[in-house]
Amino acid sequence: MVREAFAAYIKKLENEVMVMGEMVIAAVTDSVQALKTGDVIAAKRVIEGDSLINKKRLEIEEVCVNFIALQQPVATDLREIVAILYIITDLERIGDYAEGMGKIVIMLGKEPRATSLVGIPAMAEKAIKMLKGSLAAFIGRDIKTAEAICKEDDEVDALYDQVNHKLLLCMIEDPETISRITPLIWASHNLERMADRVTNICERTVYLATGSMREINVSRY
Amino acid sequence: MEVMSKIETSDLNLYYGNFHALKNVNIKIQGQNITSIIGPSGCGKSTLLRTFNRMNDLIEHIRYDGKIIIEGQNILDPDTDMVSLRRKVGMVFQRPNVFNLSIYNNLKFGLRIHRLMSKKEEIMATVRDSLESVGLWEYLKDKLNKNACTLSLEQQQRLCIARVLMLKPDIVLLDEPCSALDPISTLRIEELLRVLKDEYTLVIVTHNMKQAARVSDHTCFMYMGELIEFGDTSQIFTNPKEELTRNYISGHFG
Numbered sequence: 001m002v003r004e005a006f007a008a009y010i011k012k013l014e015n016e017v018m019v020m021g022e023m024v025i026a027a028v029t030d031s032v033q034a035l036k037t038g039d040v041i042a043a044k045r046v047i048e049g050d051s052l053i054n055k056k057r058l059e060i061e062e063v064c065v066n067f068i069a070l071q072q073p074v075a076t077d078l079r080e081i082v083a084i085l086y087i088i089t090d091l092e093r094i095g096d097y098a099e100g101m102g103k104i105v106i107m108l109g110k111e112p113r114a115t116s117l118v119g120i121p122a123m124a125e126k127a128i129k130m131l132k133g134s135l136a137a138f139i140g141r142d143i144k145t146a147e148a149i150c151k152e153d154d155e156v157d158a159l160y161d162q163v164n165h166k167l168l169l170c171m172i173e174d175p176e177t178i179s180r181i182t183p184l185i186w187a188s189h190n191l192e193r194m195a196d197r198v199t200n201i202c203e204r205t206v207y208l209a210t211g212s213m214r215e216i217n218v219s220r221y
Numbered sequence: 222m223e224v225m226s227k228i229e230t231s232d233l234n235l236y237y238g239n240f241h242a243l244k245n246v247n248i249k250i251q252g253q254n255i256t257s258i259i260g261p262s263g264c265g266k267s268t269l270l271r272t273f274n275r276m277n278d279l280i281e282h283i284r285y286d287g288k289i290i291i292e293g294q295n296i297l298d299p300d301t302d303m304v305s306l307r308r309k310v311g312m313v314f315q316r317p318n319v320f321n322l323s324i325y326n327n328l329k330f331g332l333r334i335h336r337l338m339s340k341k342e343e344i345m346a347t348v349r350d351s352l353e354s355v356g357l358w359e360y361l362k363d364k365l366n367k368n369a370c371t372l373s374l375e376q377q378q379r380l381c382i383a384r385v386l387m388l389k390p391d392i393v394l395l396d397e398p399c400s401a402l403d404p405i406s407t408l409r410i411e412e413l414l415r416v417l418k419d420e421y422t423l424v425i426v427t428h429n430m431k432q433a434a435r436v437s438d439h440t441c442f443m444y445m446g447e448l449i450e451f452g453d454t455s456q457i458f459t460n461p462k463e464e465l466t467r468n469y470i471s472g473h474f475g
Contacts, residue, residue, distance in 0.1 A: 004415060069458040070435060
């Protein structure tokens with residue numbers, strides 16, 4: 001027997017999480033593209049769009065609260081709601097990092113362009129790939145993929161080290177670059193934090209599928 | 222635009238002798254919806270439910286004032302045709318009350334009382350429709366002559382719902398319809414109610430708050446004969462406006 005109202009709620013929630021995920025992926029992708037091209041208008045669009053992501057998170061949270069109050073989920077269903085509540089929080093924060101990147105682009109708009117973004121695009125590519133994978137793993141209850149993505153965070157951390165090191169050397173070599181390179185350090189930090197948030201999403205998928213709540217990969221940062 | 226209500230009471234009061242059982246109840250119940258009435262024992266929830274087809278009239282020294290409008294007619298008017306009212310507003314009780322007759326005769330019973338349908342084919346088609354609506358047709362189609370008392374409690378309760386549906390009512394009142402059933406049968410009956418609400422207006426009295434939360438679109442909380450709060454079920458169970466409602470649904474009393 002399937003409790004239809006119950007199944008409909010779960011389906012609706014999963015769909016909504018995926019919609020929010022797509023919004024966040026688009027925001028991150030656009031913010032990185034704006035950083036690469038110095039497109040201030042595109043950066044402003046990302047900043048404005050963040051309120052829609054925040055709104056979506058509140059909507060999903062409300063559905064979760066109603067679900068708990070009205071349908072009294074237990075076992076896997078309860079874990080799913082708890083997982084979703086955490087996942088949307090992480091997605092919302094990732095959206096904030098994209099917004100932060102947008103602000104960095106605007107800040108850099110007033111400065112002469114840095115000649116190179118060093119490894120920042122590579123970090124972004126990796127973080128976006130992890131984010132997409134984490135959402136697919138959540139929907140597919142794919143523990144192996146979720147665990148593998150958590151391990152990939154080490155690669156982002158390594159890139160972060162390299163990027164920061166290179167940016168520091170640039171500033172030491174030419175202190176006049178400090179004002180335009182410091183925001184790039186913030187950008188790389190945002191991307192590093194993004195990947196950490198993705199590992200949280202993966203941990204929630206493992207929790208949902210197994211009932212075991214554990215940290216899979218502790219970030220060095 | 223205001224949604225037309227199926228049942229509307231205004232300043233409804235009911236007295237059992239000197240006991241004031243319903244106090245100025247004003248409620249608008251929407252059609253094609255499930256409305257739950259919850260509240261502690263003795264709060265008047267069953268009394269309110271039973272006013273909707275004047276089942277309380279069987280009790281001595283009962284007195285009403287106010288109005289209950291169903292389809293534009295005040296059913297408390299003395300000239301109300303009670304037979305037609307009870308056909309239009311059916312009722313399902315706490316314990317399945319099947320008659321010690323065959324399944325077929327249980328279903329046909331109301332038709333005879335109400336002198337509806339005489340053609341065998343027409344009756345059979347209605348039996349089939351009603352049993353299909355409650356999900357029993359496939360199981361019972363070859364057992365219609367079997368005594369209804371041999372069915373499981375859940376099946377008996379489904380049959381009682383089917384018996385009400387035979388009369389093609391607009392409104393079905395359910396007084397604790399799952400209290401004699403196990404949890405799984407309860408969930409199955411709840412699923413059935415969800416299906417039925419597309420065609421009927423369902424009003425359910427339940428002691429089980431979780432059931433009210435799961436199954437209904439609107440919830441009404443009563444306390445000591447008064448309607449304390451009435452609203453969307455999600456609002457009542459996540460953000461009740463009244464402190465009494467909040468305390469009751471949180472299990473602080475009752």
